[in-house]
Amino acid sequence: MPKHDTFSQTTGLASYLCQDGLLDTETAALAHSNAAQQGVPLIHYLVKQNIVSSAAIFTCCSKHFSLPIFDADKPMPLLKENLLTPELIFRYRVLPLHRDDKKLSLAITDPTDHGTLAAISFHTGLPIQPILIAEHELDNILQQTHVGSLDSEVESTLLKIQPDELPRDHVEQPEEPVIDFVDKLIHDAVQKRASDIHIEPYAEHCRVRFRLDGLLYEAAQLPVHLAERVIIRLKIMANLNIAEKRLPQDGRIQLSERAMQTVRIDIRINTCPTLFGEKIVLRILNTQATFARINMLGLTAAQEELLVNKLHAPQGLILVTGPTGSGKTLTLYAALNFINHPEKNISTVEDPVEIELACVNQVNINPRIGLDFAQVLRALLRQDPDIMMVGEIRDTETAQIALQAAQTGHLVLSTLHTNNSLETISRLRAMGILPYQIADTVSLIIAQRLLRKLCDYCKEYDTRIQSHTAIGCEKCCQGYSGRTGIFEFLPVTEEIAQYILEGANKLTFERAIQQLGCLSLWEAGLQYVQRGLTSYSELRRITPGVRT
Numbered sequence: 133m134p135k136h137d138t139f140s141q142t143t144g145l146a147s148y149l150c151q152d153g154l155l156d157t158e159t160a161a162l163a164h165s166n167a168a169q170q171g172v173p174l175i176h177y178l179v180k181q182n183i184v185s186s187a188a189i190f191t192c193c194s195k196h197f198s199l200p201i202f203d204a205d206k207p208m209p210l211l212k213e214n215l216l217t218p219e220l221i222f223r224y225r226v227l228p229l230h231r232d233d234k235k236l237s238l239a240i241t242d243p244t245d246h247g248t249l250a251a252i253s254f255h256t257g258l259p260i261q262p263i264l265i266a267e268h269e270l271d272n273i274l275q276q277t278h279v280g281s282l283d284s285e286v287e288s289t290l291l292k293i294q295p296d297e298l299p300r301d302h303v304e305q306p307e308e309p310v311i312d313f314v315d316k317l318i319h320d321a322v323q324k325r326a327s328d329i330h331i332e333p334y335a336e337h338c339r340v341r342f343r344l345d346g347l348l349y350e351a352a353q354l355p356v357h358l359a360e361r362v363i364i365r366l367k368i369m370a371n372l373n374i375a376e377k378r379l380p381q382d383g384r385i386q387l388s389e390r391a392m393q394t395v396r397i398d399i400r401i402n403t404c405p406t407l408f409g410e411k412i413v414l415r416i417l418n419t420q421a422t423f424a425r426i427n428m429l430g431l432t433a434a435q436e437e438l439l440v441n442k443l444h445a446p447q448g449l450i451l452v453t454g455p456t457g458s459g460k461t462l463t464l465y466a467a468l469n470f471i472n473h474p475e476k477n478i479s480t481v482e483d484p485v486e487i488e489l490a491c492v493n494q495v496n497i498n499p500r501i502g503l504d505f506a507q508v509l510r511a512l513l514r515q516d517p518d519i520m521m522v523g524e525i526r527d528t529e530t531a532q533i534a535l536q537a538a539q540t541g542h543l544v545l546s547t548l549h550t551n552n553s554l555e556t557i558s559r560l561r562a563m564g565i566l567p568y569q570i571a572d573t574v575s576l577i578i579a580q581r582l583l584r585k586l587c588d589y590c591k592e593y594d595t596r597i598q599s600h601t602a603i604g605c606e607k608c609c610q611g612y613s614g615r616t617g618i619f620e621f622l623p624v625t626e627e628i629a630q631y632i633l634e635g636a637n638k639l640t641f642e643r644a645i646q647q648l649g650c651l652s653l654w655e656a657g658l659q660y661v662q663r664g665l666t667s668y669s670e671l672r673r674i675t676p677g678v679r680t
Contacts, residue, residue, distance in 0.1 A: 144174070144242075144244040144245070145174060145175065145189075145193075145242050145243075145244045145245070146160040146163070146164060146174065148192055148193070148196050148244075149178075149184060149189065149192055152192050152195070154184050154188055154189070154192060155183070155184060159183065163177055163178055163181075163183060166335055166336065173224075173225055173241070173242060173245065173248075174242065175189055175241045175242050175267050176225060176241075176267065177336075179267045179268065179271075180336075180337070180353075181336060186266050186267040186268040186269075187266065187268075189241070189266075189267060190241075190264070190265075190266040190267070193241075193242070193243055193264055194264060196243075197243040197264065199243060199262050199263065199264040200261075200262075200263050200264065201263070201264050201265075202227075202229075202239045202263050202264060202265035202266075202269065215228055215231065215236070215256055215669065216228050216252070216255065216256065220251075220252070220255060221274070222274065222349065222350065224248045224251060224252060225241065225270060225274070226238050226239065226240055226248065226252060227239035227240075227265065227270060227273060227274070229263060231256075231258060234258075234259065235258055235259045235260065235261045236252070236253075236256055236258040236259070236260055236261065237261045237263055238252060238260050238261065238262060238263060239263045239264075239265040239270060240262050240263070240264065240265065241264075241265055241266070241267045241270055243262055243264065249262065310358070310361045310362060310365050311365060313358075313362065314362055314365045314366060314369070317329070317340070317362075318387070318397075318399070318414070318416075320351075321342050321351075321414075321416060322397060322416060324342060324344060325344065325345075325614075326342035326343055326344050326416060327343050327344075327346075327415065327416055328342070328343035328348075328413060328414060328415050328416065329341070329342060329343075329351075329412075329413070329414040329416070330342075330343070330348065330411070330412075330413050331359070331362065331363065331366075331411065331412040331413075331414075332406075332411050333356070333359045333360075333363075333406065333408045333409035333410070333411065334408050335356075335408050336356065337353045337354065337355065337356060338353065338354040338355070338356060338358065338359035338362075338409075339352075339353055339354075340352040340353070340354060344609050345584045345609060345612055345613075345614065345615050346457060346582060346584065346615065346674075349609075359409060360409060363403070363409070363410050363412055366385075366401060366412055366414070367381070367383070367401075367403065369385045370383030370384060370385050370399075370401045371383060372401070372403065377405060377409075377410055378405055379405070380402065380403055380404045380405070381402070381403045382400075382401070382402050382403075383400075383401045383402075384398065384399065384400055384401065384484075385398070385399040385401060385414075386398055386399075387399070397416060397417070398416075398417040399414050399415065399416055399417065400414070400415040400417060400484060400486075401413070401414050401415075402415075417486050417487070424462055424465040424466040424469050424487060425466055425469060425470075426439065426440070426466045426467065426469075426470050428466070429459075429462070429463060429466055429616075429617050429619075430583075430616035430617035430618060430619070431617070431619055432619075432651065432656070432659075434649070435619055435621050435651075438576070438621055438623060439467070439576070439578070439621075440470070442575050442576045442623070443467055443470055443471050443543070444471075445543060445575060446541065446543065447538055447539070447540075447541050447542055447543055448538055448543060448544070448573065448574070448575030448576075449534060449535060449538040449544045449545075449546070449573050449574045449575060450467070450543075450544070450545045450546075450575060450576045450577075450578070451525075451546055451547070451548050451556055451574060451576070451577045451578065452464060452545070452546070452547045452548075452578045452580065453547065453548045453549065453550040453551075453552070453553060453555075453556050453577065453578065453579045453580070454547075454549070454550075454579055454580045454581060455549065455551075455581075456549070457582070458580055458581050458582055459580055459581075459582045459615075459617050460547040460580065461486055461487075461523070461547070462487075463578065463580060463617070464521055464523075464545050464546075464547065465486075465487050465489065467545055468480070468489055468492060468519070468521055468545070469489065471519060471543075472489065472490075472491060472492060474491070476518045476519055477493075477515070477516055477517050477518045477519070478491075478492045478493065478517070478518065478519045478520075478521070479492070479493040479494075479495070479512045479515060479517050479519075479520050479521075480492060480493070480494045480495065480520070480521040480522075480523070481495045481497060481505055481508040481509060481512065481520075481521070481522055481523060482494060482495070482496060482497070482521075482523035483496065483497045483505070483523050483524065484496050484497075493512075493515070495508050495512070497523075504530075505522060505523070505524070505525075505526065505527075505530040506527070506529040506530050506533055509522065509530065509533045509534065509537070510533060513533075513537060513542075517537075517542055518542065518543065519542065519543045519544075519545070520534075520537060520542055520543075520544050520545070521544075521545045521546065522534050522544065522545070522546035522547075523546070523547065524546065524547050524548070524549075525546050525547070525548050525563075527563070528563045528564045528565075531560065531563050531564075531565055532564075532565070534546055535565065535569050535570075535573045535574075538573045538574075539569075539572065539573050548560075550579070551579075552579045552620060552652075552653060553577040553578065553579040553620050553621070553622035554622065554638065554641055554642070554645070556577045556579075556622075557570060557577075557632060557641075560574075567632050567633050567635065568633060570624075570632050571624065571629035571630075571632040571633050572629070574624050575623070575624055576621065576622070576623050576624065577621075577622040577624070578619055578620070578621055578622075579619070579620040579622075579653060580617050580618065580619045580620070580653075581617070581618050581653060581657075581674045581675060582615045582616070582617055582674070583615060583616055583617070583618050583657060583660060583666050583670060583671065583674055584612040584614075584615050584666060584670050585612060585613060585614045585615060585616055585660075585665055585666055586600055586601075586602055586611060586612060586613075586664065586665060586666055586667060586670075587602070587603075587604075587605060587607060587608035587611055587612060587613045588613070589605055589607045589608065590602075590603040590604060590605035590607070590608060590611060591603060591611065591664065591667075593664070597668060599661050599662075599664075599667065599668045600661075600664045600666075600667060601667050601669075602667055602669075602670075611667075612670070616660070616665070618653055618656040618657045618660065619651075619653075619656055620650070620651060620652050620653045620656065621650050621651075622645060622650060623648065623650075625648065627644055628641070628644060628645075631644060653675050654671070654675055657671040657674075657675060658671065
């Protein structure tokens with residue numbers, strides 16, 4: 133067979149590896165398929181599975197492509213400007229090095245991956261100058277700046293666990309090393325202030341990721357033999373059916389102060405069957421409501437004064453809007469904390485209760501037995517309430533009951549999924565709420581986002597863009613530490629109410645809001661940028677489509 137026919141079934145980098153005798157076509161095709169299923173680049177898969185070494189792939193690429201070389205002994209300076217988000221860097225496994233007005237120098241492992249180059253060029257608006265780097269060198273650099281990696285105590289526990297010799301349907305109690313590993317994994321996530329833990333099984337490994345300040349970072353890769361045993365342990369802790377692997381399950385784990393050596397931690401757990409096993413997501417809930425204070429949310433002085441005034445009103449509907457993960461629930465809890473007095477009867481209906489509030493009647497919905505938001509709301513209205521909080525308005529029935537309660541002498545707080553405050557009016561109309569009901573009942577609409585704050589220890593001022601940028605150090609997560617809210621307030625004044633009744637267009641509303649002196653989300657975020665509390669790129673990341 134002619135030489136060129138030998139590699140006719142392979143494309144991209146695989147064809148060069150086959151040409152140099154590092155792969156055969158059958159192995160290349162299987163590697164392509166497995167890498168695609170796991171959602172990782174081909175080189176990353178080949179090296180992790182010890183199919184081809186990082187050095188051999190680097191030599192092959194150096195031979196066939198005339199590209200500048202990244203020298204690990206004399207590394208090029210890493211790009212200080214936060215041009216690419218950590219999520220993009222880890223998704224595409226690239227390393228931004230430096231930029232000028234014409235191009236971005238980008239360290240890559242696969243010169244044939246034109247899709248990645250095009251994606252990075254699109255995100256940055258710059259042509260790309262590829263710099264060739266070995267996979268192991270890239271991995272080392274990413275891990276050095278990767279806060280989510282497991283601590284040494286967790287890693288040492290992992291080493292104690294031997295390969296599973298039990299059949300896959302074995303469902304007895306996990307042994308002590310697995311129990312220790314799960315406990316230390318959760319403890320590590322709590323210590324790093326992670327909000328979620330993702331445990332994701334694939335064909336050749338199980339990936340563990342932590343969500344830190346709103347972004348996911350890979351924390352570890354577990355061997356396949358350990359994945360199911362860890363999942364069984366978590367399901368036992370949550371009192372889930374360990375024999376049921378075909379259907380999603382929801383549960384809850386409570387860890388005592390003694391176990392965690394800290395405040396009590398509640399964990400919400402969800403399982404979901406995937407191609408290679410059950411994926412588990414753990415939502416870590418801090419049940420201490422002491423941190424939920426209005427003056428700690430990030431409101432401006434004018435916004436805080438307006439919210440306090442509306443909370444003192446005897447009736448009306450206050451709506452907090454934004455996408456999932458934008459901090460809406462915390463804002464509601466802070467508001468309830470503020471108005472939680474002995475002379476008030478306060479009840480909530482939630483899915484689920486995330487923070488326990490002292491002297492507040494909190495109800496979890498349970499759709500499996502028909503206990504939904506609407507049914508609980510109707511029951512609460514017969515409980516002589518003063519203030520009610522509805523975790524989320526999801527349907528017309530719930531919206532109607534909430535508005536009726538707000539019209540009949542109750543203060544009601546709730547959330548809605550909309551992009552900004554003005555869109556909330558349109559969303560209510562789309563749910564069948566009449567204009568006069570909105571104008572008469574809604575007193576305040578708040579749109580919000582959570583913005584990562586720059587690390588005070590390593591942030592630097594960039595004179596070119598005239599703002600601070602993220603750098604990264606041992607005290608932070610890639611240049612950021614903690615989050616704060618930015619808010620857009622829309623009080624339903626008499627003028628705004630009249631526009632709602634008249635069905636005014638968006639431009640009319642926007643002019644009226646500007647005359648009220650209310651900040652948009654973009655304007656509120658710019659104030660943080662100007663004060664050096666966050667970066668311009670972070671503001672752009674969390675406010676797509678809302679810039680004014």
